[in-house]
Amino acid sequence: MTAHSSFADAADRARDHAPFLASAMDRNPGLLDRLENEGIDATLAWLAQAYGDAGVAETLRRRKNALALVLAVADLAGALSVDQVTRHLSDFADQALDASLADVFARRTPDAPVQGFAVIALGKHGGQELNYSSDIDPIFIYDPDTLPCRAREEPADAAQRIARQLIDMMSQRDGHGYVFRMDLRLRPAAEVTPLAIPVDAALSHYESQALTWEQAAFIRSRAAAGDRGLGQYFMDALRPFIWRRSLDFGTIDEIASLTRQIRDHYNKGQKLGPGFDLKRGRGGIREVEFFTQAHQLIHGGRDPALRVRPTLEALPALAAQGIVPAEEADLLAQHYRTLRTFEHRLQMVDDQQTHSLPIDRDAMDNVARLHGLADGAAMVEELRTATGDVATIYDGLIASQKASEDDAAITLSSDPELLAEALAGAGLAEPEALAVRVQAWRGGAVRALRSAAGRKAFEEVLPALLAAFADAPDQSAALNRFDDVLRQLPSTVNVFRLLQARPALMQTLVDVLSHAPTLAESLARRGDLLDGLIDASAFDLVGGVDAIVQRLSREEPGDDYQQRLDAVRVRVGEMRFALGVQLIEGRHDPVDIAGGYARVAEAAIVRLANCAISEFTAVHGQMPESEPVILALGRLGGGALTHASDLDLIFLFSGEIGGESDGRRPLGSTQYYNRLAQRVIAALTVPTAAGALYEVDTRLRPNGAQGLLAVSFASFDAYQRSQAWTWEHMALCRARVVYGSQSSRDRLETIIGEVLHAPRDVAQTVADVLKMRTDMAAHKKPLGPLDVKLLPGGLVDIEFIVHALQLTHRTAFHPDLRTAIAGLVDAGLAEPALSEAHDLMARLLITLRLVAPDCAVPPPASQALIARACGHADWAGLVQAVEAARASVQTAWENLFGTLTSAR
Numbered sequence: 001m002t003a004h005s006s007f008a009d010a011a012d013r014a015r016d017h018a019p020f021l022a023s024a025m026d027r028n029p030g031l032l033d034r035l036e037n038e039g040i041d042a043t044l045a046w047l048a049q050a051y052g053d054a055g056v057a058e059t060l061r062r063r064k065n066a067l068a069l070v071l072a073v074a075d076l077a078g079a080l081s082v083d084q085v086t087r088h089l090s091d092f093a094d095q096a097l098d099a100s101l102a103d104v105f106a107r108r109t110p111d112a113p114v115q116g117f118a119v120i121a122l123g124k125h126g127g128q129e130l131n132y133s134s135d136i137d138p139i140f141i142y143d144p145d146t147l148p149c150r151a152r153e154e155p156a157d158a159a160q161r162i163a164r165q166l167i168d169m170m171s172q173r174d175g176h177g178y179v180f181r182m183d184l185r186l187r188p189a190a191e192v193t194p195l196a197i198p199v200d201a202a203l204s205h206y207e208s209q210a211l212t213w214e215q216a217a218f219i220r221s222r223a224a225a226g227d228r229g230l231g232q233y234f235m236d237a238l239r240p241f242i243w244r245r246s247l248d249f250g251t252i253d254e255i256a257s258l259t260r261q262i263r264d265h266y267n268k269g270q271k272l273g274p275g276f277d278l279k280r281g282r283g284g285i286r287e288v289e290f291f292t293q294a295h296q297l298i299h300g301g302r303d304p305a306l307r308v309r310p311t312l313e314a315l316p317a318l319a320a321q322g323i324v325p326a327e328e329a330d331l332l333a334q335h336y337r338t339l340r341t342f343e344h345r346l347q348m349v350d351d352q353q354t355h356s357l358p359i360d361r362d363a364m365d366n367v368a369r370l371h372g373l374a375d376g377a378a379m380v381e382e383l384r385t386a387t388g389d390v391a392t393i394y395d396g397l398i399a400s401q402k403a404s405e406d407d408a409a410i411t412l413s414s415d416p417e418l419l420a421e422a423l424a425g426a427g428l429a430e431p432e433a434l435a436v437r438v439q440a441w442r443g444g445a446v447r448a449l450r451s452a453a454g455r456k457a458f459e460e461v462l463p464a465l466l467a468a469f470a471d472a473p474d475q476s477a478a479l480n481r482f483d484d485v486l487r488q489l490p491s492t493v494n495v496f497r498l499l500q501a502r503p504a505l506m507q508t509l510v511d512v513l514s515h516a517p518t519l520a521e522s523l524a525r526r527g528d529l530l531d532g533l534i535d536a537s538a539f540d541l542v543g544g545v546d547a548i549v550q551r552l553s554r555e556e557p558g559d560d561y562q563q564r565l566d567a568v569r570v571r572v573g574e575m576r577f578a579l580g581v582q583l584i585e586g587r588h589d590p591v592d593i594a595g596g597y598a599r600v601a602e603a604a605i606v607r608l609a610n611c612a613i614s615e616f617t618a619v620h621g622q623m624p625e626s627e628p629v630i631l632a633l634g635r636l637g638g639g640a641l642t643h644a645s646d647l648d649l650i651f652l653f654s655g656e657i658g659g660e661s662d663g664r665r666p667l668g669s670t671q672y673y674n675r676l677a678q679r680v681i682a683a684l685t686v687p688t689a690a691g692a693l694y695e696v697d698t699r700l701r702p703n704g705a706q707g708l709l710a711v712s713f714a715s716f717d718a719y720q721r722s723q724a725w726t727w728e729h730m731a732l733c734r735a736r737v738v739y740g741s742q743s744s745r746d747r748l749e750t751i752i753g754e755v756l757h758a759p760r761d762v763a764q765t766v767a768d769v770l771k772m773r774t775d776m777a778a779h780k781k782p783l784g785p786l787d788v789k790l791l792p793g794g795l796v797d798i799e800f801i802v803h804a805l806q807l808t809h810r811t812a813f814h815p816d817l818r819t820a821i822a823g824l825v826d827a828g829l830a831e832p833a834l835s836e837a838h839d840l841m842a843r844l845l846i847t848l849r850l851v852a853p854d855c856a857v858p859p860p861a862s863q864a865l866i867a868r869a870c871g872h873a874d875w876a877g878l879v880q881a882v883e884a885a886r887a888s889v890q891t892a893w894e895n896l897f898g899t900l901t902s903a904r
Helices: 007-016 019-027 031-036 042-046 055-076 082-108 153-171 197-206 212-218 228-243 249-266 285-300 311-320 326-350 361-371 377-408 416-427 431-442 452-470 475-488 493-500 504-515 519-524 527-533 546-551 559-585 590-620 671-687 715-724 726-733 742-757 762-779 797-810 819-828 833-849 861-870 876-898
Strands: 117-122 136-140 196-200 220-226 626-631 647-653 710-712 736-739
Touching: 007 019, 007 031, 007 361, 007 431, 019 055, 019 326, 019 416, 031 042, 031 311, 031 797, 042 212, 055 082, 055 326, 082 117, 082 153, 082 220, 117 153, 117 212, 117 228, 136 153, 136 197, 153 196, 153 833, 196 197, 197 228, 197 876, 212 228, 220 228, 249 671, 285 326, 285 833, 311 326, 326 361, 326 377, 361 377, 416 431, 416 742, 416 833, 431 452, 431 475, 452 493, 452 504, 452 819, 475 504, 475 519, 475 715, 475 876, 493 504, 504 519, 504 527, 504 559, 504 671, 504 861, 519 527, 519 559, 519 833, 527 559, 546 590, 559 797, 590 626, 590 647, 590 671, 590 736, 590 762, 590 833, 626 726, 626 742, 647 715, 671 710, 710 736, 715 726, 715 742, 726 736, 726 762, 726 797, 736 742, 762 797, 762 876, 797 833, 797 876, 833 861, 833 876, 861 876
Parallel strands: 136 196, 647 710
Antiparallel strands: 117 136, 117 220, 626 647, 626 736
């Protein structure tokens, strides 16, 4: 698009090529001189106060005509972007509606405020991106209890009269033009409802009867004028209708189908050139908007950052969340501006709400020259790249909705014999038995498939799904687990529609069902876990703790404590499921997955502790000069959890014992923090409607299960220095503060550092460590032949070796076991083989917790996956490497502790 250097040049083109703008210049003498001399901002500020000596209706019409001229010339001069132009127009529409309503109320009920009547803006007005010559698409709502009425006037009658007078003031044309045309066809059941609708009736419609296009339309809705409190009440109540957490992917199908119909209607025989519809044509404005809104509908219920109205703000938001590739979003935004700009050129000519290029060649040339181009052919060339790129990107969206239909590889008959033949031909094992199972699914054996909608969605996706099962590495396991999922899910409609909308997820689902019984069980409880895998970012590792806390802290207005707990469980479940899928799909090193699990758990602790503390302090107040602190030990302390890990926590508090809280129900410090610890533990562990979260183990606190749940820093310090056993100091080697201020973290880390670096009897320490390992071996047996945690030479032996060396040499302390081992190797206290053995067996353990939680030898199909995750080409090579690693650990053990005891 060409940028121009002067308002004068733009004004000349406007006068020569746009009769409407030429007329506006004649009506507003001196206005363009003001623009040239004072600039855009000053001119717009002057316009906001101009013509005030006339009546409200005339003032608004004159301002609109003048505003249209100023914005057009500034736009043609390249001094305003298309998004700035549309924002100015939208803001003026809001102001005009407010001024008109105020005038209507003043004439009807002079002493009453403007209340009980609100204007909800939809479409481009709602998105604050009005066209140069656009209608506005409002919905009028009113509150019968607060709407001012005349004597003996019913609220319903008053609301209709207000609506009609408002429409007349805004839409009627006179010698000064008009303000805005108004189109009320977007209101609920427009063919039968009155112009203004009671707020509760409108809400009832959207909650129970609304159509798909209405949900999409409300993405760009807002309270634009009138009683803002009423309007905001309506928008808040409507939020669950617009932004549904578990989206029915049939909605997306309907949107894509609607777009295809629009394409078919407007593209019959049409190609870019004279008569082309910039709004509805292939690669046009509507396709950018539908593309954006479809992704907002899919993801916005789960991510409030996507709930933005303007298209040009939504596209970068989608890119920022990794939902749309950044280059794709940038390209769409660039072309959207181009298309909207030329749309405005069309409308500037005669102030007509047109979107089609002229059919007449001279008229085409005229629009092009208004823009500053040589002729219509040059304009078409500028549009060619834009429409081509937009069409290509939008084709991908439509194709994704149809792919599962096109990819169906099996024709499924209702005849059992023919069905079995088809299944056999597709490569499915035991086709006769599978045919019986398929017929049972179809015949109502599964509760979730007894509804017509469930059966329809199932039949539509079943051919492609069975084709994917035919290629499964373990068909039998995958189908058995799929059967379990079907029988446990309360509803399967959205799962099948999701698979239909995102065919690539079928392979992921089959992989999960083939290899990961733990994830399959999670999926059976929550089918919506698949929703979190619908975009590529789901296969990225989770970010840092602060970013995850921010994600977990998103809440809807009005959420209570229970809803906050539920929200954390839902989001943590999604993240843990995604991390497990990443491991199964081989997207990341299992060690990095373990780090992700730990960051998610730490973020959950922070968010839920904040929630619990907020609720607790509302009743009991704050404890002066004191705060709660949470210390993590074990795998969480080391920053590397498995999918099945518990959380080992110690609850502490700073400050002195003996203080009292300052709330309406005060408590002493010890009672205060012990009750608070119970609240935090409950927030982490109690199952809610959204399911369970974590198991918490507090047995490593001072005095174990017999001790207080929360102790002061001073008590913790004294206990660790004078009463703690060697095994408790071993646990401290992996201690890490996961909740508390920086000053409290620093103080507690100082205490722990002094305890760990204190001199100790080396012989007694080694004896203590050996005795503890011997006792553990006697009472805690390996789960199976692959339990590399508890088997001799396994991960527990590595931990004991590391902690014994750390405590006896007072060095290499770090909660991350890998870093600690590296420090011992650097100090010459351990061999590099110990580090290699740890990394190999850690990867194996992390993977086994998902694939073979019983630590039994997995089926051959899963053996290849486990070997790959552990960095080996095949199972035999992995087994050999593990045996060699265990042998090296046993050698290190013997060097440190002497000959292994028979108990081990």
